Amino acid sequence: MLFDNSLDGVEDSDSQVNQALGMVNLAPQDWFEFFDAEQARNPSRGFRHE
Numbered sequence: 001m002l003f004d005n006s007l008d009g010v011e012d013s014d015s016q017v018n019q020a021l022g023m024v025n026l027a028p029q030d031w032f033e034f035f036d037a038e039q040a041r042n043p044s045r046g047f048r049h050e
Helices: 016-021
Strands: none
Touching: none
């Protein structure tokens, strides 16, 4: 299946699917908004190195 009708409109930041997946709005007017500091990556988690 190439098109999943249940995901239609996922690009809309107000859609339930968008909010449930925690997607980022990539519209140019939103490029310079700060991310939510309370949901930032835990600094003690470390990084994977290859």
